[in-house]
Amino acid sequence: MNFIKNLINDLPSLIAVLLLLYIFKYYYKYFTRVNPLPGPFPWVPLLGNVLELFRYKLNVAEYLKDVQSKYGDFCEIQFGSKRLLIISSSDVAHPIHTSSVAHNRKFLYRDLPNIGMNEVGMENSGMICNRNLDEWRINREFFERTSRSRNFLIMLTDKTYEMATNMFKLWDIMINDNQEIDLSKWLEKFTGDIAISTTTGLPSYTVLSYFNSLGYNDHNYTPVSEQELSLKLISLVKSIFKSGQWFILVPPFIRHAPGISYLNSKFLNFSKEMEDIFLELIQKRRKEIDSLSENASLPSDLLTLLLTVNTSHGIEIPSYKSLNRSLNEHEIFGVIRDIFFGSFESITTAMCFVLYYLCKYPSVKSKLLSEINTIFGNSTPSNLLYENLKNLPYCDALIEESLRLNPIFPYFPRSNSEPVEVGGYLWENGQSFLLHYHRINVNENVWIDGEIFDPERFLRNKDSERSINARTANIKGAFSTFGGGARVCPGKLWALIEIKVLLVAVLMRYDVEFVNKDQGLDLFCDSTFHWRELKIRLRSRM
Numbered sequence: 091m092n093f094i095k096n097l098i099n100d101l102p103s104l105i106a107v108l109l110l111l112y113i114f115k116y117y118y119k120y121f122t123r124v125n126p127l128p129g130p131f132p133w134v135p136l137l138g139n140v141l142e143l144f145r146y147k148l149n150v151a152e153y154l155k156d157v158q159s160k161y162g163d164f165c166e167i168q169f170g171s172k173r174l175l176i177i178s179s180s181d182v183a184h185p186i187h188t189s190s191v192a193h194n195r196k197f198l199y200r201d202l203p204n205i206g207m208n209e210v211g212m213e214n215s216g217m218i219c220n221r222n223l224d225e226w227r228i229n230r231e232f233f234e235r236t237s238r239s240r241n242f243l244i245m246l247t248d249k250t251y252e253m254a255t256n257m258f259k260l261w262d263i264m265i266n267d268n269q270e271i272d273l274s275k276w277l278e279k280f281t282g283d284i285a286i287s288t289t290t291g292l293p294s295y296t297v298l299s300y301f302n303s304l305g306y307n308d309h310n311y312t313p314v315s316e317q318e319l320s321l322k323l324i325s326l327v328k329s330i331f332k333s334g335q336w337f338i339l340v341p342p343f344i345r346h347a348p349g350i351s352y353l354n355s356k357f358l359n360f361s362k363e364m365e366d367i368f369l370e371l372i373q374k375r376r377k378e379i380d381s382l383s384e385n386a387s388l389p390s391d392l393l394t395l396l397l398t399v400n401t402s403h404g405i406e407i408p409s410y411k412s413l414n415r416s417l418n419e420h421e422i423f424g425v426i427r428d429i430f431f432g433s434f435e436s437i438t439t440a441m442c443f444v445l446y447y448l449c450k451y452p453s454v455k456s457k458l459l460s461e462i463n464t465i466f467g468n469s470t471p472s473n474l475l476y477e478n479l480k481n482l483p484y485c486d487a488l489i490e491e492s493l494r495l496n497p498i499f500p501y502f503p504r505s506n507s508e509p510v511e512v513g514g515y516l517w518e519n520g521q522s523f524l525l526h527y528h529r530i531n532v533n534e535n536v537w538i539d540g541e542i543f544d545p546e547r548f549l550r551n552k553d554s555e556r557s558i559n560a561r562t563a564n565i566k567g568a569f570s571t572f573g574g575g576a577r578v579c580p581g582k583l584w585a586l587i588e589i590k591v592l593l594v595a596v597l598m599r600y601d602v603e604f605v606n607k608d609q610g611l612d613l614f615c616d617s618t619f620h621w622r623e624l625k626i627r628l629r630s631r632m
């Protein structure tokens with residue numbers, strides 16, 4: 091009895107001693123770390139520099155920009171108990187971004203293991219966070235081979251153009267009513283619809299549903315059950331995306347604490363629900379394909395392409411054909427889930443950036459329009475030929491320059507699986523690096539006038555100082571919007587086609603200008619940049 095009483099009396103001192111020991115250990119580890127780099131001092135043990143983000147209203151891009159300007163191109167912050175090395179120059183990033191397999195095979199991991207990501211199943215399936223390297227490799231190869239096949243690229247071009255044309259019919263109704271268009275909202279639905287229909291082959295109605303939510307009522311050609319499925323999928327993707335930070339940042343003992351754990355279950359259910367919908371869809375499609383005759387022609391949506399790899403209906407991947415290997419249903423789900431996560435918000439934001447610069451610089455708009463007219467003529471074609479998209483160098487340059495200044499993901503993590511030299515220091519395996527694309531892309535050590543918007547610097551046949559500089563910068567990996575090395579974005583071509591088709595389609599049909607002539611970059615940033623609002627006014631050219 092006395093023992094318990096004494097224990098209760100001594101509890102505060104015991105807690106204080108444990109806390110002191112913990113603080114001592116934290117700072118001992120900090121002061122004895124290998125290769126100390128410059129960086130802000132972690133005043134709060136356990137949290138490190140995390141609280142500083144609140145001074146920046148959780149705008150991570152602004153925070154990192156300030157850290158780089160104070161501490162240089164290779165510095166560090168303490169994110170909780172994790173040491174994050176921030177790389178803001180292509181020279182330091184070189185061993186990670188190089189295309190040399192001998193080097194980049196040391197950087198095959200996205201990041202250190204994370205219990206939360208494991209709990210949602212991201213660490214052992216798909217591509218983005220998969221830590222099972224054999225699985226990651228096969229998923230990635232199947233994705234790359236199918237999504238870069240000619241059939242798929244033609245289908246992607248046609249679908250994007252067809253869906254843009256459908257969206258324009260709704261815009262025309264709004265123009266007649268003298269309404270403004272908020273691109274950030276419309277394009278989010280538009281890219282959602284494209285993701286659903288190009289990956290699954292299903293019709294998708296989020297654009298239409300958004301139109302109706304603005305007070306219109308255009309239900310005529312939309313079966314409600316199909317509408318519901320696409321709306322459900324997009325809402326699940328959004329919810330899972332938002333809950334990502336919860337699983338990455340909140341430690342498991344808090345996530346599973348009584349009174350809070352219901353939130354964890356709710357978020358986990360989103361992933362489960364999405365998986366169930368996709369597995370059902372995959373099984374149904376497999377049955378449909380199995381019932382077809384040998385020479386039946388199949389659609390080119392990604393699900394069908396993935397299901398038919400190495401069969402008589404599909405693409406051949408010889409290395410896996412000899413192993414008699416195709417993807418099983420769970421693997422296909424992982425790939426499709428990651429397409430949604432990789433493409434959903436990124437393409438929307440990218441389209442907004444490009445259209446923003448187009449409205450901001452009338453001379454850029456007229457140059458692009460004249461290039462488009464040369465290739466496609468003055469009248470709106472019923473379809474855009476995929477081959478013609480390759481003949482738009484100014485359009486490519488505009489997109490590249492918009493995304494150089496504004497990489498959609500201002501930073502992305504990578505970690506090493508073997509000891510490596512980075513920035514002149516040797517690092518043991520399991521170190522976290524944060525590639526700070528937002529600064530790498532403008533770093534004055536490589537870029538001439540890096541902060542200035544100038545699409546012409548990306549024109550390949552130009553010999554101005556900036557164009558020569560851009561070619562060197564590219565070789566050095568200083569244009570890092572899509573990452574680099576072993577885990578470089580496999581959706582780059584996909585994204586560029588969608589952005590280009592939308593841009594061409596909009597310009598052929600409309601004259602575009604800002605509603606607010608002083609419109610600036612109205613952004614917020616968590617793990618990616620997002621537009622809060624981008625209102626434009628359209629005038630039909632027809």
Ligand code: HEM
Pocket residue numbers: 200217218219230428429430432433436437440497498499502503504570571572573574575576577578579580581582584585
């Ligand atoms: C403008 C649009 C996009 C941007 C700026 C972008 C950017 C990125 C970046 C920076 C990475 C990390 C690369 C690295 O670690 O080196 C990445 C990875 C990835 N992206 Fe994209 N992306 C875009 C569109 C897409 C699209 C359309 C898809 C799929 C259709 C996609 C799928 C992925 C996947 C699966 C990964 C993970 C690759 C891996 O870890 O092996 N992305 N993306």
